[in-house]
Amino acid sequence: MADVKIKNMEEFAALCGVSRPTVSKYFHDPDSVRPHTRTRIEAALAEYDYRPNIFAMNQNRKLTKNIGIIVPFLADPYFAEIARNLEQNCIAAGYRPTLYSSHGQDTLEVEIMDSLRSLKPAGVLFAPLGRISDRKAIEAFCRDVPTVLFDSNIADMGEAFIGSDNHSFVMQTVEYLSRTGEPPCFFEMKTPANPNANKRRTAYLNMMDQIGCDPHVIQISGEGWSFEEIGRLGGFKMIDEGGLPTNTILCSNDRLAIGLLSACYERGVKVGRKSDSDMRVASHDDHPFSRFTCPALTTAAHDYTSVADHAMDTLLQLIDSGGRFDERKEVLFPARLIMRESA
Amino acid sequence: MADVKIKNMEEFAALCGVSRPTVSKYFHDPDSVRPHTRTRIEAALAEYDYRPNIFAMNQNRKLTKNIGIIVPFLADPYFAEIARNLEQNCIAAGYRPTLYSSHGQDTLEVEIMDSLRSLKPAGVLFAPLGRISDRKAIEAFCRDVPTVLFDSNIADMGEAFIGSDNHSFVMQTVEYLSRTGEPPCFFEMKTPANPNANKRRTAYLNMMDQIGCDPHVIQISGEGWSFEEIGRLGGFKMIDEGGLPTNTILCSNDRLAIGLLSACYERGVKVGRKSDSDMRVASHDDHPFSRFTCPALTTAAHDYTSVADHAMDTLLQLIDSGGRFDERKEVLFPARLIMRESA
DNA sequence: ATACGATTTTTACGCGCGTAAATTTTTTAT
């Protein structure tokens, strides 16, 4: 391994004894050059270890190998986990993922979209903030860049949406809870950031109506993405005020449930499905930590891998189709009920 | 707002009625052009909304405004949280952060470094994988790119290291635990990925020696980054085998502790500092979820913001100094003991 | 009004690489 620094493809091509475009062709597809020249290039490659500049490569390419991934809040392990799956899928498909988190800020979400335009991505996997998103900015972005939405649907935006079927989540939890005990009340944030929350509330109301029970929705206050803390404070309030019509609580999502469980523990409220328990708590998402709560959380699980795999497949398909589908696709994956100790 | 699409600075400059380099100058510093031309540019800007391509900008710039951030495993909320702080700091300082996760894989870590070279970053904030990192690759990278290490120190690599003082963490927890009850045994993974784990074990042994107690280290098996699950399984084994010389467990990190607490709960082992408890559990990190465990986890907290702020300051200083310090800097922040219910 | 230096703007070239078109080399057919 010689210790010469190679600045660019020109220099490297000179060392190979071929022209720069031939080297360029080689990097695009090693089989596209004659075996003889390929040998020369690979010999030089072993000797001098040169790598083309990715961003210069993408500069004048019709189709780059970049894929952008945007999530609303990466410090949420749910998004961290799904982003991890998506990144791995991109790499496996031969693309270069770049991950961005909006950190819960709409202004940052807009800036990320601007950055992504510069990246000239072949496609983007985008989980928008939801309620606070700048819809016009997203609409303009989706017009320019082939985009598949995931997690949070926004009507008519992007060429496809891949997500989870909130109705299936709530149907299964409500059915299970009311079959095995008292029908649940619904525990959620008053002004949820994520549009899935609203779908879950609606599904709860429908489902309760369907099984002929009176619904009861507890809406706790709190803003931002500190869901555990919000759930905990809301839990204290709920416990201290009392007067619940049921001993069974269905949380809109696992992070709220994690907070609620900690509130119950602190107040000495025994949570579980056994007869000696005071309260049952169930939830939705199968958050990575929900199996480590005390007691372990009964929840409806996202099909993480299916969502990630299908979102990736859809994006690749979209890229192949030149960035447009004839009509917007929408695929929802059903939940899988995970029975643990909390309900 | 006219509905014309502007491809590049050339087109935009034509609409302004000035030359492209003048527009370039304007974007670099709006005050560097005459008020009259500035007005014209800003009028056009309001009319046509054009934004320069960031990656083309960086192509031929001596110093870019890019900063790379590499963490070993982003699905770990600890890294997600510190990455979030670092990203915000970068933005506040006028830089454009790009976040990468090695996802626990050394090969990916190397690929990320290659990508980052192409980005020509002004500097990089780098938390290496640790034990499995490709040291030669990191060494070569640090030679080419101004790098500040954080979280995991690797001797002599990078121009600086900003992290937490593991000795301070363990000193405080051991002191507290042995002052208020039985001295702790130390619960850790047999082959920890992160170098901090080794420092913590050493600190534990020193500290126990110092206070004249016999140390006891429990090393549980398990590979990878699923620390909670590893802690849980190790916890079951520990509980079922029994024969511990103490009722107090000090975990190497909070994620192991979260798993251990769930094992205790499932086995009916009551954890807490009250007299009716069977066991005390404490830990290190102040993981974002450690206050929501049952019982809430007593732990030693990283000074997240100080680490993030100081790492950022150091990197900016490094960039100002042309990418080199006269001598490698090393700053360790002490822990803050967080007393909760578990010990 | 004219000349001067100071500032602003433009010209010209470079960054590292992609890619269509032109050229050269190789292969195949006769």
Added chain:
DNA sequence: ATAAAAAATTTACGCGCGTAAAAATCGTAT
């Protein structure tokens, strides 16, 4: 062995922008 066809390589130009050097414009003093 020679011509035509096929494949590989090279030439030439473009991507979107930064920046040093040259040219033009400005403000000021005489």
